Amino acid sequence: MPNLRSNDQASFQAAFQPALETFVSEQLRHLSVQTIDAKKLARSVADMATRKGKRMRPYLAIRTAMSCGVSEAQALPLGIALELFHDFALIHDDIIDRSAQRRGRPTIHTIFENEHQKKSWKGSAEHYGISSAILAGDLLYTWAERAFDEVRAPDEIRSKLERAWSLMKEEVILGQTMDVITSVLPRGISRKQLLDVQALKSGRYSIGRPILLGYLFGGVDIAERTVLDATEPLGIAFQIQDDIIGTFGDAKQTGKSIDSDLKEGKITMLVWEAQRRIESEEDRAIWERALGNPDATEAELNILRRIIQDTGALVYVRALSEQLVQRSIERAYELPKISNWFIELAESLEGRKT
Secondary structure: OOOOOOOOHHHHHHHHHHHHHHHHHHHHHOOOOOOHHHHHHHHHHHHHHHOOOOOHHHHHHHHHHHHOOOOHHHHHHHHHHHHHHHHHHHHHHHHHHOOOEEOOEEOHHHHHHHHHHHOOOOOOHHHHHHHHHHHHHHHHHHHHHHHHHOOOOOHHHHHHHHHHHHHHHHHHHHHHHHHHHHOOOOOOOOHHHHHHHHHHHHHHHHHHHHHHHHHHHOOOOOOHHHHHHHHHHHHHHHHHHHHHHHHHOOHHHHOOOOOHHHHHOOOOHHHHHHHHHOOOHHHHHHHHHHOOOOOOOHHHHHHHHHHHHHOOHHHHHHHHHHHHHHHHHHHHHHOOOOHHHHHHHHHHHOOOOO
16 A cells, blocks of 8 residues: 555655645646646646656655654655656756656657647747746746745744755756756866766755755754765765666666767766777767767767777776665664665665666
8 A cells, every 4th residue: 555654665656646746736726827828838847747756855855754753744745845846957957958758758848849840830949948848847946845835844943944955956956057067078077076066966966965854854963964974875876877777778668868868968977987998099089979969870879888888887887886875875874763764775776777
């Protein structure tokens, strides 16, 4: 039976989904502008937000808060806020990455671009799609803030939650900014700089910040650094695994393109390791021509994948991910009240396919 207290993520997802759908439906029902176009944008947002997803951040925040004595009803708004903020970030990330697919369906900017083309409207279909998706993301951000406003806690705890919530959002945006910049720098970046980007963009946001929010909600007096030291390695491993799946995964399983990272020229750990190991001049020439080329052919993209494998980068990065997972498991004892299920989670993330 679906249960928010379950260590099983599928059970949690099934229990969380009705609450998320109810909140989103309420936002649609009470939309401040009731024009056809406003409703269309809002419905696209609602559809994207309620599609099947991992719900990792709500899972971590709600499970931690409930482990610390917060009731299910109290914890749900925090989980909903985290999920809607994540969806806001995904919509904007899809624009940046030029992704055509998310959760098995067209991305928001693609939906609106296709509508523009189908109806032969004036102007640029691409620009219309991007503009609409930016606004769709902004609407989700508003809904996330509205959900966070429903988090009820004593004044002292509420103040700490607001600070942590604000810091998390800032880190995600600045981490994404650094990610965009690193993909265009001609001189490249160091390994440390890349890990710093991944820590900001995902390492803290995916694992550490949701757990910290749960602790703060439960009134647990724990140092932020203690939480991040234990959880950040797992968060970086989570991002590395995402990058592997985003390049070598099955698009039917993942629900998103496996070409967009290569076409964008995103400097993932896979790419960073591969390009420093290339020895063949022929491979180097293809690498420099195809990586970051939005018009790269399927054949060229497959050559990039072959280079990543042949250089040993894929094997190395998989091993690095496993080491980071183990590092978090070894530090789990530092996490009061949640160490047992946190270890189970870390072990379950090793070798994931989606």
